[in-house]
Amino acid sequence: MAIYSVGRKRVILALLLTTVLFLTLDLRGNPVIDRAREGFSAALSPVQSATQVVTNPLERAWHGITNYDDLEQENLALQEQVDRLIGTQAAAEAAVIEGKELQALYSLPSLSGIDTEVARVVGYAANNLDQVIEIDKGSRSGIEIGMPVVNQAGLVGKVTQVSPNSARVMLVTDARYSIAVKVTSSDQGFADAPTDTTPSGLDPQLVADAATTTTVPPALVPGITGPDGLPIPATTLPGASANDPFVDATGRRLTPAEIVALADSLSTSTTSVPTDSVPGGSLPGVVSPTTTTTTLPIIEKEYGALEGRGRLRLPQIRFLQDSPSLAVLQVGDLVETAGGSESLAPPGIPVGRVLNRANRPGSGGPLLDVELNADLGRLNFIRVVLYKPLSEVGQ
Amino acid sequence: MFAAFVQGPLVRLIPVGMLLLALQRTLFVDLQVSGVIIQLMMATAAAAGVAGGSERGAVAGFVFGVMFDLAEGTPLGSTATAFTIAGVVGGLLALIAADPQWWLNALFTGLGTAAGALMIPVVRLFIGEPEPFQDRLAIVVPVVAISAAIMSPLLVPLARWCLRLKRPEWTRPIGDASTREA
Numbered sequence: 001m002a003i004y005s006v007g008r009k010r011v012i013l014a015l016l017l018t019t020v021l022f023l024t025l026d027l028r029g030n031p032v033i034d035r036a037r038e039g040f041s042a043a044l045s046p047v048q049s050a051t052q053v054v055t056n057p058l059e060r061a062w063h064g065i066t067n068y069d070d071l072e073q074e075n076l077a078l079q080e081q082v083d084r085l086i087g088t089q090a091a092a093e094a095a096v097i098e099g100k101e102l103q104a105l106y107s108l109p110s111l112s113g114i115d116t117e118v119a120r121v122v123g124y125a126a127n128n129l130d131q132v133i134e135i136d137k138g139s140r141s142g143i144e145i146g147m148p149v150v151n152q153a154g155l156v157g158k159v160t161q162v163s164p165n166s167a168r169v170m171l172v173t174d175a176r177y178s179i180a181v182k183v184t185s186s187d188q189g190f191a192d193a194p195t196d197t198t199p200s201g202l203d204p205q206l207v208a209d210a211a212t213t214t215t216v217p218p219a220l221v222p223g224i225t226g227p228d229g230l231p232i233p234a235t236t237l238p239g240a241s242a243n244d245p246f247v248d249a250t251g252r253r254l255t256p257a258e259i260v261a262l263a264d265s266l267s268t269s270t271t272s273v274p275t276d277s278v279p280g281g282s283l284p285g286v287v288s289p290t291t292t293t294t295t296l297p298i299i300e301k302e303y304g305a306l307e308g309r310g311r312l313r314l315p316q317i318r319f320l321q322d323s324p325s326l327a328v329l330q331v332g333d334l335v336e337t338a339g340g341s342e343s344l345a346p347p348g349i350p351v352g353r354v355l356n357r358a359n360r361p362g363s364g365g366p367l368l369d370v371e372l373n374a375d376l377g378r379l380n381f382i383r384v385v386l387y388k389p390l391s392e393v394g395q
Numbered sequence: 396m397f398a399a400f401v402q403g404p405l406v407r408l409i410p411v412g413m414l415l416l417a418l419q420r421t422l423f424v425d426l427q428v429s430g431v432i433i434q435l436m437m438a439t440a441a442a443a444g445v446a447g448g449s450e451r452g453a454v455a456g457f458v459f460g461v462m463f464d465l466a467e468g469t470p471l472g473s474t475a476t477a478f479t480i481a482g483v484v485g486g487l488l489a490l491i492a493a494d495p496q497w498w499l500n501a502l503f504t505g506l507g508t509a510a511g512a513l514m515i516p517v518v519r520l521f522i523g524e525p526e527p528f529q530d531r532l533a534i535v536v537p538v539v540a541i542s543a544a545i546m547s548p549l550l551v552p553l554a555r556w557c558l559r560l561k562r563p564e565w566t567r568p569i570g571d572a573s574t575r576e577a
Contacts, residue, residue, distance in 0.1 A: 011450045011453065011454070012449060012450060012453045012479070012483055015453050015454065015457045015479050016453075016476065016479060018457070018472075019457065019460070019472035019473075019475045019476040019479065020472065020476075021472070022461070022464075022471045022472030022475065023470055023471065023472035023473060023476075023518075023522060025471070026470050026471040026472065027470055027522060033471055036465060037465050037468065037471075040462070040465040040466060041465070041466060043413075044413060044416060044417065044466055047413050047414065047416075047417045048416075048417040048420055048421060050417075051414070051417035051418055051421050051422070052417075052421045055418065055421055055422040058422060058426075059421075059422060059425045059426070062425065062426050063425070123420055123421075123424070124424050125424075125467065126419045126420045126423070126424055126432060126463070126467055127432065127434070127467065127469070127474070127515070128431055128432050128434075128512075128515075128531070128535045128539075129515060129516065129519065129527065130467075130469065132467075132468065160468075161468050168468050175524065175525050175526045175527070175529075176524060176525060309526065309529075310526065310529045310531065311430070311529075311531060312430060312531065313529070
C-alpha cells in the first residue's frame with residue numbers, strides 16, 4: 001500500500017499545475033493544442049469505430065430492455081400525430097408556397113436561398129455537463145465555426161469546432177448557447193382574442209367584407225391613372241347599374257369632374273387602409289376584380305435572447321417586455337430566429353413555442369420557457385446552414 | 396529515458412485509456428441511468444488511486460483526463476483536473492485500510508469518483524462558464540459514484556495491471572512463534 005509523503009505531494013501538485021497551464025493555453029487559443037486535438041481524434045477514430053461495432057449488440061439489448069414500453073407508447077403517439085399531419089399537409093404546403101412568393105416579392109431573406117450541408121450525427125458528449133454532438137462533415141464540406149444547424153423541425157444549435165472531416169455542434173440546450181430570437185403571435189393566441197375585434201384594429205364587419213370574392217371584370221376610367229401610373233378601375237356608386245358604371249343611383253350620368261373627384265378619393269382612401277386586410281377594391285361602393293381571402297397577419301411581439309440552461313431544462317428567453325399596445329407575451333407564442341447583421345443565424349428559422357411564462361418583479365420583464373420544435377435527444381441527420389452573418393460577408 | 400518510458404505506467408495507461416475512451420464515447424453514452432452518463436474513465440482513475448495510492452492515481456487521472464479533453468473538445472485540462480482529483484481522493488481514502496476488502500475498494504472508488512464529478516463544475520466555474528452547478532448534480536454525483544463502486548471489482552485489477560502493481564502479500568514476520576513451528 002502506498003504511503004503518503006512530501007515527495008508524492010509534489011508530484012500531485014505538479015500535475016495539477018500542469019492542468020492549469022493547459023487550461024490557460026487552451027482558453028487563449030493555441031494552434032499546437034488544436035493540432036494535437038485533430039491528431040488524437042484521428043488516432044482514436046479507428047478504435048472508436050471498432051468499439052462501436054463490437055458494442056452495438058449490447059447497446060441494442062440495453063435499449064430493448066429499458067425503452068420497450070416507452071417505444072410502444074411513442075409509436076402510438078406518433079401514429080396519431082402522422083394522421084393529423086396528413087390532414088394539414090396540403091394547407092401547409094400552400095402556405096409555404098405563398099410565403100415564399102411573398103418573400104421573393106419583397107426581397108426578404110429566407111432559408112430557401114441559403115445552401116445547406118446534410119450531415120449525420122456520429123456522437124454525443126460523453127460527460128454530463130455539455131450538450132454537444134459530433135457530425136461527420138467538416139471544413140472540407142464548407143462548414144465553418146458559428147454556422148447554424150437545423151433539422152426538419154427547427155433550430156438545433158451552432159457549430160463550435162471544425163476539423164477537416166468532422167465538426168462539433170453545441171446544442172440549443174447547452175448553458176453556453178445564446179441567440180437572438182423574436183416572439184411572434186400564434187394561431188392559439190388569435191383564437192383566444194375577443195371576437196369583436198381584430199388584431200389589426202379594423203372593424204370586424206370590414207374584415208368580413210374584405211373576405212368576399214368578386215368576379216366582375218375591371219372597367220377602367222378612360223384617361224385617368226392613379227398615383228402609380230396604372231389605369232384606375234371604374235367605380236360603381238350605391239344602386240348604380242353594373243352595366244354602366246358611370247351612372248348614379250338615380251340614373252343620372254356622372255360628369256367628368258365627378259369621375260375625377262371619385263378617382264382622387266379612391267387613391268386617398270386606399271393608402272389609409274392596411275392593404276393586407278382590405279384591398280382597395282373593397283371600399284364601400286367600389287367594385288374590384290381582386291380576389292381576397294381573410295388572412296390574419298402574424299404579429300412580431302418582441303425580440304429577446306434565447307439561452308440554453310443545460311440538459312433536461314428548457315431554454316429561456318430573456319430581455320423581454322410586454323407591450324400592451326401591441327400584444328402581451330403568452331403561452332403558445334411562436335419563437336424563431338431574429339437574424340440581424342451580426343447574428344450567426346438568418347431570420348425565420350423556427351425554434352419552438354412558448355411553454356411557460358414567469359413574471360419577474362421590477363423591470364426585469366418576463367422569462368419565457370421555450371419548448372423546442374426539434375427533439376434534441378433523437379438527432380440522426382441534421383443540416384448545417386452555410387450562412388455567414390451579413391457583417392462578415394463583405395470582409 | 397526510453398527504458399524509463401517503457402518500464403513506466405504510460406505504456407499501458409495510454410492504450411488502455413484509448414480503449415476506455417472509445418467505450419465511454421460509444422457504449423456508455425447510450426447506457427444511461429436516470430439520464431446520467433456513467434463515467435467509466437473517471438472511475439478507472441479513482442480505481443488506480445485505490446490500487447496504487449494517490450500519486451499513481453493522480454498520474455492515471457491526469458493521463459485519462461487529457462485524453463478525454465482532447466477527444467471531447469472540452470477545454471484542455473478541465474476534465475484532467477477532475478480526474479486527477481478523483482485519483483488522489485481514491486488513493487488517500489485507501490490509506491485507511493492496509494489491505495482493504497473488495498467492498499472497501501468499491502466504497503473508496505465510488506467516493507473518489509464522486510469527488511471527481513463534483514470537481515468538474517468547480518473547474519468550469521473557474522473558467523467562466525455560465526451555470527455549471529445545476530440541480531441535476533444531485534442526481535449525477537450519486538449515480539456516477541454508485542456505478543463506479545459497482546464496476547470497481549473489474550476496474551481495480553485493471554488499474555493494478557496498468558500501473559504494473561502486484562497485489563500486496565502479507566507474510567509473517569521472522570521470529571514469529573508460528574513461523575518457528577513451521
